[in-house]
Amino acid sequence: MSPSPLIELHGASAGYAGKAVLSGLDLSLRPAEHVAVLGRSGAGKSTLLNLLFQRLDDRAALIPQAAALVGTLSVFHNVYMGRLDRHSAARNLRMLAFPARAEVAAVRGVLEGVGMEEYLFRRAGALSGGQQQRVSVARALYNGRPVVLGDEPVSALDRVQGAEVLRRLAARHETMVLAMHDIGLALAHAQRIIVLDQGRIVLDSPAASLTIADLLPFYG
């Protein structure tokens, strides 16, 4: 039998500003699954990821849709933020002014994975959108939680870069749930495809059984 699920949603609903976006949602997520969430914009993908992030608590790292970096801090500090909870407040404060060699080396290693190592001490606010997105991915990689929840984590990258970043995420995190809009990339990197439409799951099946043509109607 398959291992016990990481998380199970039964008839879950969620939304923001008092407006329900998701309703009556049933979903179970098992460890080591790589899931792509597809659907038109406004279908509820971000809401679903935020809901999962809340439920998974300290087991998940989130890559939000907007890169959500602190523009006035360096790339190093933005990536280091992924592990603030593992260190004492005093150490974190010290790291702001005097980054320790071991952490700098670790962060540099993660940045190499996304091709951003030369920007280590650049101000994050001065980077382009695609670069900021890669730093945001690096923060999740450095965080290293077993589950990664990515909201369009490669939307600002070209296909080659995007594929490389997805491989890195898959190698680092045991379980992945990624909201995506590139059907081809989703089929290539996920084992399970979930399609949302108007806050409901309208398709949930293994990626191997699907083709791009099967999924296009959901965008029609």
Add this chain to the structure above:
Amino acid sequence: MAEPARLGYAGATRWFLLAALAALPIADLAVSGPDPWLELTRLFAGIIRPDLLAIAGASVVLTVAFAMLGVASGAVAGLLLALVFARLRAVRALAAAMRSVHELFWALLLIQVTGLSPLTGILAIAIPYAGIFAKVFSEIIEEADLAADRVLPTGTDTVSRFAYARIPVLAGPFGTYLLYRFECGMRSTLVLGFIGLPTMGFELETYFRQGRYAEAAALVLVFYLLIGTRRLWVRPATLPFLLAASVLAILWLTEPIAGDSIWSNMARFLGTDIVPRPLRNADLGDPASWMAFAAWLWAILYTQALPGVVNTLILSQIALVASGILALLLFPLVCRRFAGRAGQPVGRVALVVLRSTPEYMLAYVLLQTLGPSMLPAAIALALHNGGIIGYLLGRHADALPYRPDAPRGLDLYAYETVPRLYGQFLAYALYRWEIIMRESAIFGILGVLTLGYFIDAAITELRLDTAVVLIIVTGLLSIGVDTLSRWLRRRLRVENRPVRLSADDVQNRSVRTCA
């Protein structure tokens, strides 16, 4: 046709113009000085030949020190209030009350408790500024992009959360606003000298009173220099040094106050002085003492507050419209399209000088030469506020994208620039309205019959209970005008413009709150 006419830009302008026109005939605009032209000639002669040897270093140092410590303590208190500002109605009301009373009135009240001591100077700045900081800081926190904070791993401690995801995001806008407030604080500190604190204003008052304009001009020049170069010497790195030096300078250069007298003064001030006269030592259970109180209050409201309020509104209405007209005439001076590449810097210096000149000092000088009436007060207000609004409008005008075949000169001004800037212009003018009102009340201290006149008279005659009633009336008037201005900005749909259109939104925020 059933739909009520919507309030448009033209309609609002018409109402303000009509109100100012209606105020003109009842305003006292007489020129009563003995020989205004002779006095003005001497004033200009002094301005061209400033006597730089007359500058007393101590007063310059103390001006910076008071501003530094007043603004810093106001900022710390304001930041603490800002953290709960959005949640607690009581804190919002407290902050509104603190900032609705002008720093000069705070000083006049504080002098009763702490005398002409440094503490009076620092608190007179710190109290109203804390109210302003609380509001502005909480707005900055509200508008800040805190997306990074939400992504931090759960379990991150509060200190690290603040140090990584909050402070770096907020430090920039806080710093810009602090520097701007420091500039306002310098002006406020200078003005406090006019009522006796040992700042540059104290010497300026003496020089102006004795007609020693060359000495006064030198001192004012130093003041412009300090304001003009503030970006060079007020920096995060120099701040600790400046604060420490300010403390030392104040300890060194001023008389200390006896610690025990503060508490006895405070007890006398709160326990007796500001208690309404009919209620002092009276039986509060006896209806007769409350009848006496009502009669006392009515007399103050009818014979002092009412004429004071009417005159304050008349002066501020005339000054507001005059500032607006002046701003529309002046802004081309700082605009590259109108002033040209060579003219723009000149215009900029002119308007920055207008804006840096404390309006209270300007009014003082003009009142001396033209005699006590509303005319000099209105001119001072119009020059200062017209300079501020004009400078900001000029910056916006340069940012407007014009079509390649746009007309030039007066046609461009009338058909493109002014129509497109008009919403922005109204927003700025409405933001300044409350400040002009507060200043109009303050000018009473100089002899115009606005609320400040009655407050100053009451304090001089040690009728502090009366003074407190009148100060509360002034504060309520200021809150009322602020509310009306906000309502009008919403009706005119110009409320968000200053923040959205400008690259430097903090600059605009400061326009609305700088006194």
